[in-house]
Amino acid sequence: xxxxxxxxxxxxxxxxxxxxxxxxxxxxxxxxxxxxxxxxxxxxxxxxxxxxxxxxxxxxxxxxxxxxxxxxxxxxxxxxxxxxxxxxxxxxxxxxxxxxxxxxxxxxxxxxxxxxxxxxxxxxxxxxxxxxxxxxxxxxxxxxxxxxxxxxxxxxxxxxxxxxxxxxxxxxxxxxxxxxxxxxxxxxxxxxxxxxxxxxxxxxxxxxxxxxxxxxxxxxxxxxxxxxxxxxxxxxxxxxxxxxxxxxxxxxxxxxxxxxxxxxxxxxxxxxxxxxxxxxxxxxxxxxxxxxxxxxxxxxxxxxxxxxxxxxxxxxxxxxxxxxxxxxxxxxx
Numbered sequence: 298x299x300x301x302x303x304x305x306x307x308x309x310x311x312x313x314x315x316x317x318x319x320x321x322x323x324x325x326x327x328x329x330x331x332x333x334x335x336x337x338x339x340x341x342x343x344x345x346x347x348x349x350x351x352x353x354x355x356x357x358x359x360x361x362x363x364x365x366x367x368x369x370x371x372x373x374x375x376x377x378x379x380x381x382x383x384x385x386x387x388x389x390x391x392x393x394x395x396x397x398x399x400x401x402x403x404x405x406x407x408x409x410x411x412x413x414x415x416x417x418x419x420x421x422x423x424x425x426x427x428x429x430x431x432x433x434x435x436x437x438x439x440x441x442x443x444x445x446x447x448x449x450x451x452x453x454x455x456x457x458x459x460x461x462x463x464x465x466x467x468x469x470x471x472x473x474x475x476x477x478x479x480x481x482x483x484x485x486x487x488x489x490x491x492x493x494x495x496x497x498x499x500x501x502x503x504x505x506x507x508x509x510x511x512x513x514x515x516x517x518x519x520x521x522x523x524x525x526x527x528x529x530x531x532x533x534x535x536x537x538x539x540x541x542x543x544x545x546x547x548x549x550x551x552x553x554x555x556x557x558x559x560x561x562x563x564x565x566x567x568x569x570x571x572x573x574x575x576x577x578x579x580x581x582x583x584x585x586x587x588x589x590x591x592x593x594x595x596x597x598x599x600x601x602x603x604x605x606x607x608x609x610x611x612x613x614x615x616x617x618x619x620x621x622x623x624x625x626x627x628x629x630x
Contacts, residue, residue: 306403313362322371326396333397334438339548347518353511372399375408380505387427389416429627437619455622456599460614465586471576482524494536498563538564540577557585559595578612
């Protein structure tokens with residue numbers, strides 16, 4: 298992978314070379330973009346460093362990150378991954394961020410073009426019967442991103458919501474289904490069992506994800522990894538379902554909130570439709586309150602096939618920020 302310069306904009310594109318300064322600049326840029334666009338999230342330096350230092354088949358920072366510079370200053374970056382999706386596609390994601398101070402100077406367009414070029418080249422090395430597509434993401438308030446994606450032939454294929462419970466008062470008591478019990482996740486063996494159960498449960502959900510051992514290691518090394526916040530129900534030796542809760546302390550400090558995340562709410566097929574998720578959600582809200590949090594947040598697919606949207610509304614969550622999955626066919630010819 299070599300450096301290149303966009304002739305129209307003067308944007309210099311180079312590979313990420315593993316430098317800590319590059320990681321720090323990309324975190325600064327994405328957080329500036331999130332703030333400018335009114336999005337309720339922030340990235341952490343340690344979390345990104347952990348993610349980028351564990352290459353997998355689907356994401357390798359040395360291959361899949363491009364740095365954009367203007368006059369020697371880092372002003373944006375592109376990032377790429379691929380996965381096999383539950384709707385039968387092989388999806389090549391193209392994403393990134395641009396420093397808001399350098400918008401409308403062609404940086405985003407140059408990065409998107411480079412992302413597409415790289416993903417098309419990678420797709421040509423893959424032999425699969427699945428239709429190949431390019432995927433991307435944009436938040437409801439990211440007018441520039443939306444315009445760029447539309448201009449380049451992408452269309453919305455799915456909506457996602459971030460739902461917030463504004464307070465942790467009046468949490469209802471919901472009993473666990475008979476025969477299930479919550480156990481602490483206090484060993485590597487149990488951590489891996491929960492990971493495998495979570496991956497299995499989300500096979501039924503739209504989209505794709507990296508379920509490799511490297512992906513697990515990225516999560517285990519993230520700064521806010523805390524299994525004492527996980528609530529997992531067992532049926533004998535089997536994981537029936539659980540909630541991977543977390544407290545993103547840097548994000549909370551940046552946003553001035555005391556908020557807990559229900560990062561992953563999952564129930565395996567044999568234990569669905571028995572009220573397990575409702576019981577775990579109520580217990581998660583109480584647990585987050587006991588840890589000093591005053592609100593909670595989670596993400597949900599607006600067309601979730603298991604009825605999660607209604608489940609969260611009944612638990613007191615309301616729809617906040619919306620984001621969109623975008624897609625276009627990848628015609629290798």
